[in-house]
Amino acid sequence: MAHYHLSFKSRADVKSIYKYNARQKGLGFADHYHGVLQNQLQYIADNPFEYPEQSILRIGYRRCFVGEHAIWYKIISETEIDIIRVNSR
Numbered sequence: 001m002a003h004y005h006l007s008f009k010s011r012a013d014v015k016s017i018y019k020y021n022a023r024q025k026g027l028g029f030a031d032h033y034h035g036v037l038q039n040q041l042q043y044i045a046d047n048p049f050e051y052p053e054q055s056i057l058r059i060g061y062r063r064c065f066v067g068e069h070a071i072w073y074k075i076i077s078e079t080e081i082d083i084i085r086v087n088s089r
Contacts, residue, residue, distance in 0.1 A: 002045035002079040010072075013086040017069065033067060040066040041083060048075045065089065 006014065014037060021030035044050070044064055051064045054072075061084065064071045072084040 001042075002048070002081070004041050004045040004073070004081045004083055006041075006083045007085070010083040010086050017086065036067060037069070037071075037086065040064065040071065044071065044073055044083075045079075045081050048073075048078065048081050 014034070017037070018030050018034050021033050048062075051062045054061050054063050060074050062073055062075070064073070068088060069086055070089055071086050074082045074084060076082055
C-alpha cells in the first residue's frame with residue numbers, strides 16, 4: 001500500500017474543513033466527509049498518476065477534486081506522495 005504525507009498547511013486545511021462542517025452541518029456530516037477525504041487521499045496515494053499534472057500552475061503538482069474541495073499533491077515516488085493543500089474549489 002502506498003503512503004501519503006500531509007504538509008503542515010494541508011493538515012491545517014483538513015482540520016479547518018472538519019471544524020467548518022461540524023459547525024455548519026453537524027458532527028455526523030463532518031465525520032462522514034472527513035472519511036471521504038481520507039479515502040480519497042489513500043486512493044491518490046495508490047493511484048498517483050490518475051490525475052493530470054497542473055504544470056500551468058506549478059511544475060509537478062497534480063490536483064484532484066473531491067466534494068467541494070481540491071486536493072493538491074506532488075508525487076515523490078510510485079508509492080509515496082506529498083499532499084500540499086486541501087482547499088475550496
